[in-house]
Amino acid sequence: MNQSRTLLNPDVVIVGAGVAGIYMLHKLKNMGLTTVVLEKSDELGGTWNWNRYPGARCDIPSLEYSYQFDEGLQQDWNWSEKYSGQPEILEYLNHVADRFDLRKDISFEEEVLEAKFNEESSLWKIKTNKENYESKFCIFATGCLSVPNKPDIEGLDNFEGQLLSTSYWPREEVDLSNKNVAIIGTGSSSIQTIPEIAKEIKNLYVFQRTPNYSIPSNNGPMDKEVEADIKSRYAEFRKENWSSGFGIASDTGEAFISESDINEVNGQLEENWKSNGLGFFGGYADIPVDPNANEVAADFVRNKIKEIVKDPETAEKLIPKYHIGGKRLCVDTGYFETFNRENVYLIDLHSNPINRIGESSIEADKEYDIDTLILATGFDAMTGALTSLDIVGRNGIILRDQWKQGAKSYLGLGISNFPNLFTITGPGSPSVLSNMMPSIEQHVNWITDCIGWMIDNNKSVIESSLAAEEEWMDLVNEIAGMTIFKSTESWYNGSNIDNKAKAFLPFIGVPVYAEKLEEITSNNYQGFIFDVSNK
Ligand code: N01
16 A cells, blocks of 8 residues: 555654754764654744744743854854744744755655554664654654644534634734634743734633733843853853753752741842743742742732732732742733733633633633634643654554553653653653753753764663663652642643643753763663663
8 A cells, every 4th residue: 555655764763853853863964874854844943833823932041042062053143132032943943954954854744653663673663644764763852842732622623713723823924903812721822922912903802721920021132242241151151051950040049038038038039020031930949849938939929910900800810829830930021911901801711611612702601702713722741742643662562552641751761662762851851841952952962972872882772671760750750749840730740631641740950850861871871771672
C-alpha cells in the first residue's frame, strides 16, 4: 500500500521545528550527523508559529528569552521591546534558521504518525504522512504546550459562527469589529487577548472557570542603555539565569517575607508590581514555599484587583483564592482595567456553568448571542505531544500506555523502554517552570554531548533505567511537595484535562537541576544503560 513511500535513513530524526528543534539541528549538523527535522506546519517556530492571537507576547524579557549559543547572533540581533511580541520572535527564529543555513534540512508539512523502535536493528522507524524514515536516534522537540485542549461542551461542534482558538489563530487578519464575541478560559493566552480585542468589538463575554493572578508587564521600547550594558557582558548576564530558581535573572532573591518588616515587604512588592512582571516574587525566596509568605504576596495582588476593577462584584469574581504562582502567573497589559469597559462582561462558570453552545449563542445564566467564539482553554501540557501519536518502544509498549498512571522520565531527557529516544524539556525537567530558552539549550547541548560520547566510546544504544527514572520522579515530587505548586490544581499536574493521571511533572529549581545533571553526566551517565540490545 505504501509503495510510493521512500525509505530515508538519516542518523537522527528530530520532530518539531520550534526553538528546540532548530537549535538541535544546528548542533547535530555541526557534529557531521545526517539529520532531518520533521515539521507538521508549513512554517518553523513551534509555539511562536501557532499562537498568533492578538497580544501574543513573551513574558520573559527579550534579552533573556533568546539563544545564547552564538555570540555573533546575540550581539547582532536587536529586540525592539522589553518583552517581544509573537511576530518579532517568529522573525528572530526565521533569522536564526537562515543565518545557520538550517531550512534545507527541515521538511515542512510533514507530520509524524508513528515512531517505532526495532529491537533487532536498534533503529527507529518513523512513519509520516509523506515518508518512512529509519534512524538511529529520534528526538522529540515537540514542546510542552503544543496540543490544545478542546473543551467538551455540548453543541460546540454545531456552532455556526466564527470559531477561533488562541492556539491556532489564523494568519490572515481577523476582523472582529462590531462583533459579539465570547471567550472561554482566563489563562495567560486569554489574559493577553482580552485587552487587545475588547477595544474593537461590540461586546465581549468572558467565561471564567478559575480566576488568575496577573501582573502588569510594564512593557515598552527596549531601553538602549540596558541593552548596551547587557550586551557588553552577555556571558556573565546569562550565568545569572542559572542561579535563579526559575531561570530568570530578574527573579533572584534571598530575603524571606517571614523575616522582614511588612511595610518593607509591601514596598518591595509595589516595586515588583511596577517593574518585574513574571519576576513579581523577586527579592523573596519564601513565596513559593511558605504558605504564609505566599498569602502576603497573594493579598497584595488581590488588593490591586480590588483597586483597579470599579464594580466590586466583578472584582470579587476576578480574585483568585488559591496560592499565588500555584497556577502559572500571568502577565498582562491592562487586563483587569478591561473589566471597567462597558462592553465587557464576566461570567463566572462556578455559579453559572455553560449549559450548551447553540448555533449562534452560548447558554449559561442566560443565552448570549454571539458571532465569534474564542477557545482559550489551554493545552494537554507536557505530555500531549508525546501521547497523541503512537511512540512504540521495546516489546511493543506504547508510551501513552506506559504513562497511563502518570508520566515518568529520567531528567526529562530519556524514558525507560524507549532506547535512543530523547525528549527536549520533557516531564521531570524544569521546562515550564523555567525560562524555556536556556532550558532548551541546556538539553540540546546535553543530548549533543551524549551522542558524541557514545560515538567516542563505541556505544550504540542508550536507555534510562527504570530504577533511575522512578527515583528521579520521586525527587521531582518530593521537591514539589515542599512548595505551594503541588497543592494547587493546575496544568502542571494534569488537573486541567479530564481523565489525565494527576502527576506533578516539572522539576522545581533550575540550579539544583543543573547541578544534578552535571553530577550524573560526569559519573559516566549514571542511571543510563548503554548497549543493552534486549532486556
Ligand atoms: O492556557 P491555560 P493558556 N470550560 O491552561 C480554562 C504559556 N503561555 O493557553 O484554570 C471552561 O493557562 C481554564 O480554567 P481552569 C504559559 O505557560 C505563555 O492561557 O482549568 N474553561 C483556564 O482558565 C501558560 O500558562 C505566554 O479552571 C475551561 C483556561 O481555560 C500556558 O501557555 C503566553 C475549560 C486555560 O488556561 C497556557 O496558557 C501565553 C472548560 N471546559 C501562554 N477548559 C508567554 O508570554 C479549560 N478552561 C510566554
